[in-house]
Amino acid sequence: MTEEQEAITDISDLSGVGPITAGKLKAAGFDSVEAIAVAPVRELVEKASLESSVAHKIVKAARETIHTDFVTAKQLWEKRKDLKRLNLGSSNLDTLLGGGLETQAITEFVGEFGTGKSQICMTASIRTQLPEDKGGLNGKVLFIDTEGTFATQRVYQIAQAAGHDPEKILEGIIYSRVYNSDHQILSVDHAFKVCQEENIKLMIVDSVMSHFRGEYIGRESLAERQQRLNSHLHKLAESHKH
Numbered sequence: 001m002t003e004e005q006e007a008i009t010d011i012s013d014l015s016g017v018g019p020i021t022a023g024k025l026k027a028a029g030f031d032s033v034e035a036i037a038v039a040p041v042r043e044l045v046e047k048a049s050l051e052s053s054v055a056h057k058i059v060k061a062a063r064e065t066i067h068t069d070f071v072t073a074k075q076l077w078e079k080r081k082d083l084k085r086l087n088l089g090s091s092n093l094d095t096l097l098g099g100g101l102e103t104q105a106i107t108e109f110v111g112e113f114g115t116g117k118s119q120i121c122m123t124a125s126i127r128t129q130l131p132e133d134k135g136g137l138n139g140k141v142l143f144i145d146t147e148g149t150f151a152t153q154r155v156y157q158i159a160q161a162a163g164h165d166p167e168k169i170l171e172g173i174i175y176s177r178v179y180n181s182d183h184q185i186l187s188v189d190h191a192f193k194v195c196q197e198e199n200i201k202l203m204i205v206d207s208v209m210s211h212f213r214g215e216y217i218g219r220e221s222l223a224e225r226q227q228r229l230n231s232h233l234h235k236l237a238e239s240h241k242h
């Protein structure tokens with residue numbers, strides 16, 4: 001990589017990106033060179049309303065600035081072992097998670113209806129707000145609810161039972177109810193703005209699959225579902241960088 005390429009950190013420095021295009025890209029959530037480099041061209045066309053040829057050129061320029069980092073497994077280990085974890089307040093669950101919910105990662109809870117996934121999400125929304133010496137992350141929570149099962153009274157109850165100020169806890173949860181998979185994808189695309197404005201330390205999607213499962217029925221739609229889901233999960237995984 002040349003020094004000149006390395007200097008590109010702002011998307012408006014990319015060739016083909018003028019102020020108007022930069023504005024469109026940022027509004028669509030493509031606010032970093034990296035985000036553009038890994039985006040499918042089609043997404044830039046659809047979400048940022050760019051001409052296909054323009055989008056191609058921009059993605060190409062962005063990809064040229066990205067280099068692949070190779071690290072040793074030891075470096076990887078050093079990095080991961082210092083990751084902060086969110087203590088969920090259940091010793092069994094925390095042990096299962098290897099000491100708590102990992103930060104800078106996606107954790108998926110899988111289980112049948114009524115097994116407690118939503119309860120875990122609500123508990124996590126509370127505990128994230130605790131100071132670090134109490135096992136929390138000292139930050140706010142972004143909660144995307146796809147099924148309408150988030151219950152403020154339940155959060156209030158759990159917070160109160162644990163001796164926290166319930167209203168303060170509710171204040172620290174930024175909530176959005178989404179009604180279909182497009183809406184869900186859009187909410188995550190827009191989440192980066194909230195993450196920049198607020199001190200968000202945990203993002204919850206409860207549940208990530210329900211709309212996708214309900215909307216893409218049958219084998220023939222599986223490939224499209226996986227493709228959209230992959231891109232959605234990638235965005236979620238990236239959101240901690242904001």
Ligand SMILES: Nc1ncnc2c1ncn2[C@@H]1O[C@H](COP(=O)(O)OP(=O)(O)O)[C@@H](O)[C@H]1O
Pocket residue numbers: 111112113114115116117118119120149154
């Ligand atoms: N206020 C409450 N007190 C005690 N148990 C509750 C309360 N609210 C829900 N539950 C129970 O918690 C269990 C887990 O529910 P939930 O977290 O919604 O499951 P999932 O999201 O995995 O479908 C259910 O059996 C439900 O009856």
Ligand SMILES: [Mg+2]
Pocket residue numbers: 117118119147149206
């Ligand atoms: Mg649930």
